[in-house]
Amino acid sequence: MSARPLILVTNDDGITAPGLRTLISVMNLIGDVVVVAPDSPQSAMGHAITINSTLHMEKVIIDGKQPEYSCSGTPADCVKLAVNEILDRRPDICVSGINHGSNSSINVIYSGTMSAALEAGIESIPAIGFSLLDYNWNANFEHCKTFVETITRQVLENGLPDGVVLNVNIPNLEKNAIKGIKVCRQARANWKEEFDKRTNPMGRDYYWLSGKFVNMDKGEDTDEWALENGYVSVVPVHFDLTAHHAIQNLNTWKLNN
């Protein structure tokens, strides 16, 4: 590692998003920053990658303080392009966000912000996804800065196990109303969908996806509990989806007769 760490910054709300600008401002306190972010919003893209069409990227100047690249792909594409085409050495850390809206519990699986962090994890780069519990474009990210800085410095100091990345969610509260940072597990929750069915001017039906978040998990060690109780939640996540606890039982099935 050079004197200053090399920090790859990305997000899923697009390169002009205020949450990304806040994240960049904190990272400039810590190391040398390179930004590679989508040229347009990519929320809810999950871990999509672009294999059936081409990717473009452009070097852009936004505030002139660090190199920035605007990319036509998904957040996972941005990390792949950064690592393989843009950076001349491996970044010491990849940070994604600050997302406009929650990526707690089940949201992690739909999240473009977290897919960028996981993609870095797949490449064995320590990574963090940050999200603020406020979906507004003009959300106030000011109180996030101290938590973002503390957690990033701790990751750089302590490292992370290979393939593990952090999912950090920050409550939308006044800074001194936040009680602290809490390490958690992902709550078991889901979205109870309510499709909004409409008819277009040509008489054809269409749908808007909407829904209500339902937390079925009352555990006090979960991210949902932490957020409801005024803590910043930190969940270590990985890309090994194996349900190891189910293997023993499956081995009793009649699969080979």
Add this chain to the structure above:
Amino acid sequence: MSARPLILVTNDDGITAPGLRTLISVMNLIGDVVVVAPDSPQSAMGHAITINSTLHMEKVIIDGKQPEYSCSGTPADCVKLAVNEILDRRPDICVSGINHGSNSSINVIYSGTMSAALEAGIESIPAIGFSLLDYNWNANFEHCKTFVETITRQVLENGLPDGVVLNVNIPNLEKNAIKGIKVCRQARANWKEEFDKRTNPMGRDYYWLSGKFVNMDKGEDTDEWALENGYVSVVPVHFDLTAHHAIQNLNTWKLNN
């Protein structure tokens, strides 16, 4: 459960894909089939959902043997629409595929096929994603049928733990060259990206994402080992991404000073 189970069938290669047609033909032996699948290929869509644009669906007739709906969204959207708007009761099982190409090891995270199965899992519906290790549109799925039928019947008979779904990959071998079905964990592997950089007729650079699959995991309990050694691999997967093994160590960090 009625006398015959209600089976939701989907995929990510689109409603006309030969792999889907094979899956439907097997499911018609087992229960009452409803097909809700994307109207166009959605490979590598990960767990994307459609929140910033509208969704359309059409009832279509393809072979006339079962109700079929063609949907403008992602595989995860198809499952949400099926459960909330199309089916009048919860399906007893959701099957996705048969994918044209592998979804073993790290591919699970990029896979539209598996995102449909995981979305069903989120809704507490038992689910299976099936994939054949052949990317060709005209792949021969004939030898898959017996494995697909056996595994589906075993899931219906035994059930699955809440939120657990199966990731099934089938080698591209003659039927009697396949040694059997093996329950596995996901191998630690990744893609070593090699972007193919080109210049378009207007002089602008663009990239094709390509790469080489690298298996770093020599374990004989992995899906990659099973597939290389002539077995059908079955990995139970879930959507709890928490790296539980990392929590204890994170609790020793200086996060709250």
